[in-house]
Amino acid sequence: MFTWEILCMIKEEYGVTYSYSYITRLLRSEFNAKFAKPYPKDYRQNPHYKSSFYLKLYHIFKKYNLKYDIKTESIINLDTNEPFLIFSFDESAFQFTANNVHVWSLYKPKIEIDTIHLQCKVAGAYSLCKNGKDDLVFLENSTKESIAYCLKSLREKNPIDEIILLIDNFTSHISTLVKEKAEELNITLCYLPSYSPQLQPEEKIWKDNKREIASFKVNTISNYPKLKKRKKRNY
Numbered sequence: 001m002f003t004w005e006i007l008c009m010i011k012e013e014y015g016v017t018y019s020y021s022y023i024t025r026l027l028r029s030e031f032n033a034k035f036a037k038p039y040p041k042d043y044r045q046n047p048h049y050k051s052s053f054y055l056k057l058y059h060i061f062k063k064y065n066l067k068y069d070i071k072t073e074s075i076i077n078l079d080t081n082e083p084f085l086i087f088s089f090d091e092s093a094f095q096f097t098a099n100n101v102h103v104w105s106l107y108k109p110k111i112e113i114d115t116i117h118l119q120c121k122v123a124g125a126y127s128l129c130k131n132g133k134d135d136l137v138f139l140e141n142s143t144k145e146s147i148a149y150c151l152k153s154l155r156e157k158n159p160i161d162e163i164i165l166l167i168d169n170f171t172s173h174i175s176t177l178v179k180e181k182a183e184e185l186n187i188t189l190c191y192l193p194s195y196s197p198q199l200q201p202e203e204k205i206w207k208d209n210k211r212e213i214a215s216f217k218v219n220t221i222s223n224y225p226k227l228k229k230r231k232k233r234n235y
Contacts, residue, residue, distance in 0.1 A: 042195040049193040060164060060190060073130040077162070085132040086164040087125040087154065090202040091142055092209075123147070125154045125165070126202050133157045144175035151178065155185040163187045166201075169194050 007026075010016050018026075027033035046052065060066070065078045075084040121142070125135045135154045139146050154163070165187055167173050174191070182189050192199050 045195040046193055049196045049199070053193050053196070053199055056190060060188060064162070064188075075129055075164075083129070083131055083161045084164065085158055085161045086128045087132060087166065088128060088200060088202040089123070089125045089150070089154075089165050089167045090200055090206065091121065091123045091139070091170075092206045093121045123150045124202060124205070125150070126205055128166075128201060131161075142170065142172050144172040144177045147172050147175075147178050148181040151181050151185055151187055155187065164190055166190050166192060166199075168192050168197070168200065 007018065011018070024035070028035075064084065066075050066084050067078055068074075069076050075086060076082070077084050121139045123137045123139055123142075123146070127134055135150070135157045137150050137153050139150075151165075154165075163186070165182070167189055169191055172178065173189075179189065197203050
């Protein structure tokens with residue numbers, strides 16, 4: 001804070017005032033400050049949500065004797081020396097509207113508002129390991145039967161290795177049917193702490209997907225598969 005202290009001393013000693021733009025530049029360049037909306041905090045969230053989640057993951061790794069191999073970017077079961085996959089599972093409903101796209105412009109742009117309100121509900125399982133195969137399922141609803149089908153689809157895409165699935169506490173996700181289906185398919189469900197979406201890596205992928213498809217005009221839901229993002233990101 002040395003630079004800031006000097007500015008305060010100059011102001012006191014010589015009565016100097018600083019413009020808003022100068023203070024803004026100073027905060028960005030000298031203090032690496034960010035100008036953005038504060039991150040919303042849910043009052044229902046457990047203050048120790050991160051540590052409780054990490055502890056849960058630790059117990060899973062200890063139970064199956066797992067280790068992350070940095071060289072191969074994969075999780076290995078030390079007992080069998082076989083890969084152990086970990087996926088981020090989440091659902092999202094895409095609203096196809098074109099008026100939420102941010103653009104750079106040297107003149108006042110014309111805004112075309114898409115009044116067609118189509119919603120597309122999808123469930124995605126994205127691999128956090130290099131050797132896992134992602135899965136995207138289009139859903140009509142979020143019932144326990146639909147989620148059980150998603151687990152089956154994920155297992156068909158990844159038939160050999162054991163799977164850990166990071167999943168939230170939505171009603172259908174914690175149902176007995178889904179838990180039984182996961183056990184049948186040899187999928188370990190790792191539930192995230194309640195009201196903690198920031199621990200779900202897939203939330204960032206959904207955000208990028210929504211930003212990308214917002215610039216397209218979609219007339220039917222069947223067009224969405226052509227627009228979905230195929231590029232994997234490392235988080």
